[in-house]
Amino acid sequence: MHIACRNLHYTYPGANFPVFSNLDWSIEGPGFFALFGLSGTGKSTLARLISGELSPMQGDIDIPNSRRVLYTHNAERIPGWNTVGAHLRSVTPASKTSLLTTILKDYGMEAHLESRFSGLSMGQKNRINLARYLVQEFDLLIADEVLANVDEPTRNHILERLKALFPQKTFIYISHNALEVARFSQTIYVLPHGPATGTDRIHKITGLDQQEGMETPEELVQERVYAILKSAASTSEHQA
Amino acid sequence: MRTLKRLFQFISIYATALGLLWGVKIVYGFSDYLIPPPLEVLQVASQNGLLYVKAVLDTLAVAIAGHMVAIVLATAVGLVGRLSTWPGNLTRTAAYNLQAYPIVAVAPIIFLFLGDGLASRLLIAVMICYFPLLLSFIGIFAQPVEEVEHFFRITGRINWRLELSIRTFENMDKITTVIVGSGTMALVGTIIAEFLAATNGIGYIIRKALYQSNLAKILVALFLIGLCSSLYLSLIETIGGWIKIRLYGHKAA
Numbered sequence: 001m002h003i004a005c006r007n008l009h010y011t012y013p014g015a016n017f018p019v020f021s022n023l024d025w026s027i028e029g030p031g032f033f034a035l036f037g038l039s040g041t042g043k044s045t046l047a048r049l050i051s052g053e054l055s056p057m058q059g060d061i062d063i064p065n066s067r068r069v070l071y072t073h074n075a076e077r078i079p080g081w082n083t084v085g086a087h088l089r090s091v092t093p094a095s096k097t098s099l100l101t102t103i104l105k106d107y108g109m110e111a112h113l114e115s116r117f118s119g120l121s122m123g124q125k126n127r128i129n130l131a132r133y134l135v136q137e138f139d140l141l142i143a144d145e146v147l148a149n150v151d152e153p154t155r156n157h158i159l160e161r162l163k164a165l166f167p168q169k170t171f172i173y174i175s176h177n178a179l180e181v182a183r184f185s186q187t188i189y190v191l192p193h194g195p196a197t198g199t200d201r202i203h204k205i206t207g208l209d210q211q212e213g214m215e216t217p218e219e220l221v222q223e224r225v226y227a228i229l230k231s232a233a234s235t236s237e238h239q240a
Numbered sequence: 241m242r243t244l245k246r247l248f249q250f251i252s253i254y255a256t257a258l259g260l261l262w263g264v265k266i267v268y269g270f271s272d273y274l275i276p277p278p279l280e281v282l283q284v285a286s287q288n289g290l291l292y293v294k295a296v297l298d299t300l301a302v303a304i305a306g307h308m309v310a311i312v313l314a315t316a317v318g319l320v321g322r323l324s325t326w327p328g329n330l331t332r333t334a335a336y337n338l339q340a341y342p343i344v345a346v347a348p349i350i351f352l353f354l355g356d357g358l359a360s361r362l363l364i365a366v367m368i369c370y371f372p373l374l375l376s377f378i379g380i381f382a383q384p385v386e387e388v389e390h391f392f393r394i395t396g397r398i399n400w401r402l403e404l405s406i407r408t409f410e411n412m413d414k415i416t417t418v419i420v421g422s423g424t425m426a427l428v429g430t431i432i433a434e435f436l437a438a439t440n441g442i443g444y445i446i447r448k449a450l451y452q453s454n455l456a457k458i459l460v461a462l463f464l465i466g467l468c469s470s471l472y473l474s475l476i477e478t479i480g481g482w483i484k485i486r487l488y489g490h491k492a493a
Binding site: 051053070071072073075076077078079080081091116118129132133136 | 391394397406
């Protein structure tokens with residue numbers, strides 16, 4: 001799956017400065033990619049532009065028409081009138097029922113299906129929300145901080161299982177956690193702190209693409225983390 | 241429990257107000273003609289109690305009917321008003337402009353055309369509580385609950401019924417509060433209508449008492465109005481609470 005942004009311009013209504021200006025960027029799926037950057041650099045804006053929730057003011061975003069793009073973020077909730085299980089059953093296509101069972105088992109959420117969403121912990125809410133997206137038809141899933149409240153071992157397990165279960169899908173994983181994006185992503189795209197005229201470039205760093213059952217040497221992870229943080233920080237300093 | 245609390249609150253306020261009234265009478269030496277003594281109020285209550293209870297129940301029945309009509313109307317018009325197309329824009333503009341006009345001022349015209357019977361009282365009750373309901377409903381129905389609706393929208397499942405269900409559910413507390421508030425307004429509207437020109441209801445009784453300068457009758461009527469409105473409002477709150485328990489699966493905070 002090929003996604004390309006060309007000469008992208010976007011300014012929020014009423015804002016004084018553009019978020020993006022003349023941005024060119026592309027990714028080639030399938031695979032697990034990460035968008036990394038400091039707060040306010042435009043990660044979620046880019047995600048919403050790609051998913052079609054926002055329209056660019058200028059420029060193009062090329063996504064093949066037949067491809068289905070979903071975007072999810074960690075503030076999402078399920079309707080409070082249903083139990084978690086009832087909601088998941090109602091939004092899962094019949095062909096994906098066994099996949100749902102597998103995912104819920106992987107995520108340790110089987111025991112919580114009779115609970116209301118409001119009764120779950122933040123981390124459990126994150127997992128349920130991700131699970132319902134994974135059982136939809138999609139080619140690209142943009143996951144914006146979707147595991148932000150999940151503990152690290154569980155998060156690592158979820159990411160490993162996600163990559164094992166969906167090798168043919170494309171994921172853009174937005175996170176502030178440099179360790180996990182370094183370890184699990186095929187490529188990390190670092191958004192610099194944009195100048196007042198808007199961000200016009202995205203840095204590319206090769207990730208370690210850790211697969212299920214694999215161990216990645218810590219030195220390598222640390223090296224990538226350093227590269228990612230340096231990329232984000234040096235760009236900011238440069239802009240300053 | 242909620243009903244008892246409301247009743248206790250009302251009776252406390254009523255007793256305090258009576259106490260103050262009689263305190264003022266003693267301090268300034270007002271006559272029994274102006275402010276009747278407690279015994280006279282009790283005599284009026286025992287002599288006219290049944291008649292007044294019937295009158296206040298009549299008023300309450302009209303207020304409840306008017307309130308229900310206003311809720312149904314506000315819901316229906318609110319559904320149109322939430323739209324971003326021209327009917328929605330027109331409805332919103334009309335609602336915002338009309339609500340700024342004091343409806344009570346139109347009451348004489350209503351009596352002129354519809355007479356002093358049930359229709360006038362009902363219509364005034366509806367009109368007085370309709371606009372606050374409508375404005376609230378338009379606001380609630382038009383405001384997306386992004387964190388819940390997002391999934392349904394991006395997966396192509398959203399439709400107006402689901403959207404409405406989400407927004408209603410998420411704003412249940414606000415809706416209950418608005419309905420309770422408008423319940424008081426319906427009662428006020430009915431009493432005003434009766435006070436102005438009708439020939440039935442507790443407002444009519446108060447009007448007659450006013451012409452006779454009989455404060456004892458007015459005090460008894462006010463007590464019954466407070467009692468009935470407390471019961472009605474706590475009934476609405478109980479229904480709201482019951483709906484929340486049904487929907488949330490537990491007693492919502």
